[in-house]
Amino acid sequence: MTNWAPDLAGRSGPRYLAIADALAADVAAGRFHAGDRLPTHRDLAWRMGVTVGTVSRAYAEAERRGLIGGEVGRGTYVRAATPDDDNLLRRDADDPDNLIDLTFNFPPPAAEGAVLAKTLEDMAGDSALLQSCLSYRPCAGARAHRTAGAAWLALSGLEIAPERIVVTAGAQHGVLSALAALTRPGDRVACEALSYPGIKLIGRLLGLRLEGLPMDNEGVLPEAFDALCRGGEVKALYCTPTLQNPTTATMSTARRAAIAEVSRRHGVAMVEDDIMRLLTEGGPPPLATFAPELSYYVTSLSKTVAPGLRIGFVAGPEGAEDKLAAAVRTTCWMATPLAIEVGARWIADGTARRILATRRRETIARRARALAALQGHDVDCPEGSLHLWLHLPDPWRASALVAEAQARGVAIAPAETFAVGRRDTPHAVRVCFGAAPDMAALDRALGTLNELLDSEPPQSLAAVV
Numbered sequence: 001m002t003n004w005a006p007d008l009a010g011r012s013g014p015r016y017l018a019i020a021d022a023l024a025a026d027v028a029a030g031r032f033h034a035g036d037r038l039p040t041h042r043d044l045a046w047r048m049g050v051t052v053g054t055v056s057r058a059y060a061e062a063e064r065r066g067l068i069g070g071e072v073g074r075g076t077y078v079r080a081a082t083p084d085d086d087n088l089l090r091r092d093a094d095d096p097d098n099l100i101d102l103t104f105n106f107p108p109p110a111a112e113g114a115v116l117a118k119t120l121e122d123m124a125g126d127s128a129l130l131q132s133c134l135s136y137r138p139c140a141g142a143r144a145h146r147t148a149g150a151a152w153l154a155l156s157g158l159e160i161a162p163e164r165i166v167v168t169a170g171a172q173h174g175v176l177s178a179l180a181a182l183t184r185p186g187d188r189v190a191c192e193a194l195s196y197p198g199i200k201l202i203g204r205l206l207g208l209r210l211e212g213l214p215m216d217n218e219g220v221l222p223e224a225f226d227a228l229c230r231g232g233e234v235k236a237l238y239c240t241p242t243l244q245n246p247t248t249a250t251m252s253t254a255r256r257a258a259i260a261e262v263s264r265r266h267g268v269a270m271v272e273d274d275i276m277r278l279l280t281e282g283g284p285p286p287l288a289t290f291a292p293e294l295s296y297y298v299t300s301l302s303k304t305v306a307p308g309l310r311i312g313f314v315a316g317p318e319g320a321e322d323k324l325a326a327a328v329r330t331t332c333w334m335a336t337p338l339a340i341e342v343g344a345r346w347i348a349d350g351t352a353r354r355i356l357a358t359r360r361r362e363t364i365a366r367r368a369r370a371l372a373a374l375q376g377h378d379v380d381c382p383e384g385s386l387h388l389w390l391h392l393p394d395p396w397r398a399s400a401l402v403a404e405a406q407a408r409g410v411a412i413a414p415a416e417t418f419a420v421g422r423r424d425t426p427h428a429v430r431v432c433f434g435a436a437p438d439m440a441a442l443d444r445a446l447g448t449l450n451e452l453l454d455s456e457p458p459q460s461l462a463a464v465v
């Protein structure tokens with residue numbers, strides 16, 4: 001691998017960080033084996049047309065992340081090889097090795113195993129801590145873990161006391177806990193007409209009647225929400241106001257105020273799923289700030305730091321903690337203390353923010369690549385989004401494109417996957433570019449989609465009379 005050269009296309013920002021990110025992506029994609037040697041600083045600098053100092057800074061950054069090491073006589077070598085993980089991405093296609101599965105909303109791969117190793121090493125020296133990780137802890141989370149949650153929520157502009165925060169095993173569990181605390185079987189719950197599919201699973205489990213609300217490019221329409229509430233009791237609204245899954249819509253400040261106003265008028269609780277927010281910078285304040293007395297704010301570290309840690313936080317209105325804790329107790333007794341301890345340390349010592357910054361840069365680079373590849377097509381994909389929402393040109397239908405893409409080794413999700421109810425679904429598909437193992441695979445997948453979009457769908461129904 002001494003001829004390794006990073007692919008920097010689409011990567012903006014300082015060159016040394018772009019090189020370190022590209023190296024991390026290649027490690028995560030399994031391009032290296034542990035021990036592989038990297039080019040010397042001078043060679044790589046010459047090949048890339050950058051200064052030796054830039055390469056040295058890039059390697060130093062990669063070493064800080066635990067990706068590479070260096071020894072006299074051995075040069076610079078790769079430390080972290082990607083484990084052959086049983087990841088979720090589909091292995092059951094006809095040709096699984098060649099399937100690029102872009103159906104899951106994964107954050108782009110990051111190679112942070114060595115950072116985790118260091119944290120676990122630090123923890124290993126503290127036997128009292130280890131003992132506490134092996135024991136039952138308060139169902140709402142240990143004090144230190146709720147404090148970490150408060151610090152994480154502060155990044156989203158929410159100042160919430162730790163005792164109001166309940167730790168969950170990810171955002172899916174957070175939404176489940178909030179809705180379990182708020183509803184009884186048979187209750188009506190409003191949500192986006194095209195919604196994160198996890199809400200449909202929760203709705204079924206809790207026996208809820210989900211009502212999909214019409215949306216525009218800012219998400220749920222306040223008038224539609226109001227009309228639904230006027231037609232009968234609605235217990236809660238579930239929505240993702242920032243970088244909505246799947247449409248990528250973000251509600252403006254005015255839209256948030258209007259939605260909160262409808263909630264107040266009808267006394268409807270709001271479960272705000274804000275899991276994507278930190279992937280983008282700035283943005284309107286959380287919906288929860290417009291009607292805190294009705295708001296259940298849910299987030300997790302899954303998209304921003306590491307989904308495998310299963311760390312989520314829910315902040316309900318004052319006094320809701322006990323019901324939320326009861327929901328956690330019912331579903332899993334408590335989120336796993338060992339994982340939360342890792343996340344809490346990462347939040348406290350800045351590691352979580354560093355990983356977030358890396359994930360953000362990789363997400364932005366992939367988005368740039370995707371937009372360039374699909375130029376000329378109707379794509380919604382604001383900066384920070386992990387996926388894009390592709391409106392299909394006539395006469396393509398989502399199901400036909402999904403089938404044709406799958407036959408050519410690319411898996412994507414049709415709009416129907418996200419539809420709540422049987423209202424007409426748009427001719428659109430979701431493409432999760434974060435899930436591609438690396439940039440080369442992403443290029444191949446997007447090239448395939450592009451070719452399909454520029455061609456005619458098959459006429460398979462023509463033979464039917």
Ligand SMILES: Cc1ncc(COP(=O)(O)O)c(C=O)c1O
Pocket residue numbers: 105169170171172173196198240245273275299300301302303307311312
């Ligand atoms: C909008 C939304 N909410 C929640 C989740 C689940 O997150 P977690 O892994 O933290 O349970 C996802 C995962 O894709 C999501 O897209």
